[in-house]
Amino acid sequence: MADAGTENGFPAIAALGVDGLLVRFGAELTEDANRAALAFCAEVAGAGLEAVVEAAPSLPSVYLRLDLAAGDPDSLRSTLREILDGRDWYAAPLPGGRRLWRVPAVFGTDLAPQLDEAAAAAGLTPEQAIESLCEAPLRVQTIGFAPGQPYLGALREHWNIPRKTGLTPRVPEGALAVAIRQMVLFSVSTPTGWRHVGQTALRLFRPEEKDPFLLRPGDEVQFRPVPRDEFEAIRARDPMGGAVAEGLH
């Protein structure tokens, strides 16, 4: 698989800002590229490179911020190239300690008003859309945008729908929104161009806790559609929003 990647010009290193580099393992999100990004990020973060002050994976790429007083983008680029050449990152295993989370969610209703619109964009009825979104566990491909917030995927090809041109002014914490074969589970209330199809009662960022971030890259999440009254009962009694986790091996 490494050959398939390098043939297309990946992994590629690009500048991101004046003091950052972006190592990309693909132009599109594939399983291999995502695993490569997670593994490479862990490797660089653990390598103790003096100039690197931050390393963060996103979907098929890794961002590295450097201290310009301690290093130079060009020399960091060569160092990264050596690390990249050191092994087949596309064959890297997923991170250890992964968990499967089962999370109840309401789809549609006034709690998630863009289900019908999203289903239509995917060429599905609302019922088919719910079934398709809940049929299998989705991988936490990266945490980003807001604290503890996962990008989940990959959904089936018919969910390769664009974002909306305009922004929805506000979706609540726990909202589930869909675009380009992914779902985002929002950890804060925010504007978004993704379509709001479901609502959970999950709190993903809990700054008061010792480990404030509930999900980790590599975890899996499967949604269970529940009627609105059951959802309200869960929300009222369970700070975990009805989510249960089991270890994955």
Added chain:
Amino acid sequence: MAGVEILRAGPGVTLQDFGRPGWLAQGLSRGGAMDRLALHEGAALLGQEAGLAALEIAGSFLTLTARADLRIALTGAPMRADADGSALTWNASHLLPKGARLDLSGSPGGYSYLHVGGGIGAPETLGARSAHLVAGLGQMVEDGAVFEVGPDTGGRTGQVLNPLARFDGGVLRIVETPQTALYPAETRARFTETVFRKDARGNRMGQRLVPDGDGFELPSGLTILSDTIIPGDIQITGDGAPFVLAAECQTTGGYPRIGTVLPCDLPRLVQAPHDAVLRFEWVSLKDAVELERREAARRAALPRELRPLLRDPNDMSDLLAYQLISGVSCGDELEEA
């Protein structure tokens, strides 16, 4: 206990330091002061480390009383500062005696900072005292709030410095992003020929700019895979107007980014008044690195740029009893005079 009591705080007053680096992988952006240079200037004026927390006033107002003798410094967007009837010079350090009332008003827009010797005290969350409102960390400063003040190492007050000019808009230097090449060469050239005005829609997440002419939409832009995004990135959303990301921005974004503003030019963006004219100018990455290093060296040398506010402040027993300079001052009048 040493501290300050907030009598009246306008909207958008928050506690800020350099924020929380290191949580990007968890989706938490660094945050921190919108005008990071102002934190360095405040630290130089008080002769202390730059990472201490200060009060950031976002185009608003603030009145407080000192609960002990305090050393203070005022930086960022120049406001009218009044301590018990005496006008205080902006971009300067002062003694604020116990019980004195400080009024900061008449903001020109942008971000103003009140620094205290020892720094404003508050519990740290995830390694910093900064409010990060988008992430739900900290909160706006409210009337009646009382803040402790850290131990002040002491030192001189009555110092002034000339701030880097950044309060009237101007040119923002930019480097290419991984998506710049998606834009036709004509569009990239037009981007630097276009005059932009600072929109009223701006906050700690970012600043919208209104082009004088056509927008910069990218038709393929709505299906770009989300990737890491950083402060300074110029995101083009659906309406074609650029939105420059700021301290409290999200950590990933899927809208195309035409360029990235140099960190050393971000203070010029955030401090431009509403409707100020801004333009962009491409620079190579190599030049940008050099410009950043030069600015870092200049920041480090700020303490050497201090001048006494009066000819011999040590001879003045009570600086506050003197009308030092009337009204708002950028601190450069003394040189011009």
